[in-house]
Amino acid sequence: MERKTQIHAELGKQEIVITREFDLPLTLLFKAYEDPTILEQWMGTKVLKLENKKQGGYQFETTDPMGNKHPFSGAIHEFVVNEKITRTFEMEKTDFGAQLEFLDFESINDTTSKLTMHVIYRSVEIRDAILKLPFAQGINMAHNKLQEVALKLK
């Protein structure tokens, strides 16, 4: 069965919930979010800064096919290994502003794990505008790549 990232967005709410099961043990799934080298491979970004701790910060940058740089960054509110990351996130060159992200990691069994991302936006309008981006497809592809990259570390 091919796994797929699900996005649940209720009409008129300023939040979304993203879920994905991976054919990965929990520790490998978490490592894909914790280790800058692995992150760079599946997200296709540069990791300029990644402080994995409460009140740390991170700074990523992607470059599009035209060579334009797209920085995004945030502050880390909470960081608990193999359990959760709570952080802010902002695409810096846009007007969307900061959003709050709760990433929860859980083990299903020795070879399967689940990520739940609960994202809260400043407004319903901002959420809806972000959902119009090629968002669902992008995150599913990124998660496919995550699994592929992380499986090689086994």
Added chain:
Amino acid sequence: MERKTQIHAELGKQEIVITREFDLPLTLLFKAYEDPTILEQWMGTKVLKLENKKQGGYQFETTDPMGNKHPFSGAIHEFVVNEKITRTFEMEKTDFGAQLEFLDFESINDTTSKLTMHVIYRSVEIRDAILKLPFAQGINMAHNKLQEVALKLK
């Protein structure tokens, strides 16, 4: 005219908007949020940490009349002097979790300024539970004290 802090909470939303006008120039209002010594006076808390910068953190602690300590803290997403602070906030000994706060500061005229706090919660249920605390009264008293303390700095 006595000034009062207004809380706007729309039914079924996971956000609130808090507004308050102060008989203070913008610079003094902002200083009351930036300077740990002034903060301690009007909030009645200890400031254990306050890093006023993008991706900084803060740690405050209040002590109630019974001597119990109540820590609260967060990560700073953005900090622009005399303009805005975007941060997370959490009361650590509770189950409310992190919330996202947008504080906007604006000048009305040389002697009057306005604070707008837009607070986003993880759920409607958490927001409604927090609104049942003696919240409105508490923040109005704190803001009265802020004005009193800051006016002495003039």
